[in-house]
Amino acid sequence: MITWHQLLQEGKERLYQANQSDQAALLLLNELCSHRNINLYMVMDEPVNEQVQTDYLEAIHRMEKGEPLGYVLGYENFYGYDFIVNEDVLIPRPETEELTGQVLMLCDDVLEKIEHPVVFDVATGSGAIGITLSLEEPRLDVYASDISQKALEVAYINNEKLGGRVVFVQGDMLQPFVDRNMHCDVLVCNPPYIPQEEKLDHGVVDYEPNVALFGGEDGLYFYRSVFKNAHKVLNENGIMAFEMGYDQGERLSALAKQYFPEADVQVLQDISQKDRILVVRT
Structure with a gap:
């Protein structure tokens, strides 16, 4: 099982290869964690929660095609x-x-x-x-x-x-x-x-x-x-x-x-x- 850090790196690399902002990979993962009361920065070297991994990679796939982060999450902070x-x-x-x-x-x-x-x-x-x-x-x-x-x-x-x-x-x-x-x-x-x-x-x-x-x-x-x-x-x-x-x-x-x-x-x-x-x- 991969770590949170490895999952984040995969997301960044995939968005970079798709000419999208790799910073969005961090924002996405941080949002998914915050809704589960997970402090991403405290668990970076631990194994990833399986459901978060699935949700994250599905979202990265949508963003690779150009879909904005706000639509992927379904909300935007304002x-x-x-x-x-x-x-x-x-x-x-x-x-x-x-x-x-x-x-x-x-x-x-x-x-x-x-x-x-x-x-x-x-x-x-x-x-x-x-x-x-x-x-x-x-x-x-x-x-x-x-x-x-x-x-x-x-x-x-x-x-x-x-x-x-x-x-x-x-x-x-x-x-x-x-x-x-x-x-x-x-x-x-x-x-x-x-x-x-x-x-x-x-x-x-x-x-x-x-x-x-x-x-x-x-x-x-x-x-x-x-x-x-x-x-x-x-x-x-x-x-x-x-x-x-x-x-x-x-x-x-x-x-x-x-x-x-x-x-x-x-x-x-x-x-x-x-x-x-x-x-x-x-």
Whole structure:
């Protein structure tokens, strides 16, 4: 019987040969162990648990073909919470955690003036942003939308599992809020923003929902949709915060100023010093 160390090395080698990240082999094994209360680093030279070995090698086989680790595990950790993910939703990224953190700071300012600010999470996907906001700040009243019924089913399960307080509505971007004559103080949106012709890793294109990836010819289609209708839902002195592509800052700022010439428009950088978040204070 092989040791944990040997099993890990096999996983790393197989992923490396398949041109996948060998670091994912360690993350996978560590996750499988943590759910069985096994401290991987304390048992590296001991014989492997047979069931873990089977589960691990089956998962490595899926990852060799390009399937993302989040889908293999069935969940992704986001802001300290495990969110269920499947092929109906994007796997939430670290950049989106940064957006969520920025929104929480923006909400701190709003909470000084409004006892229960209303937040719209537009194009919610797995619900990661909206649910996290509701868990981190109970005074926020959070509503979330998505055009995909299947995505909303995943978000609803996450909301129930994690004890979130999000109310979900189905529809395209802001339209379900407009239709219901709903208004918000803070609008957060991580829309599809990849230009249609941009080449992506096949592990993203082949497994993650394309409807949640591509934002038209220039990647800005869904931002235009939100900017066009935002005045119908934003309360006075409302705030909008968006995730964006690292090379979209200037174009997106200019677009925001076209629709909101009097607004304070700010581009924030992520931990890698890349433009990542657009904040519009109307």
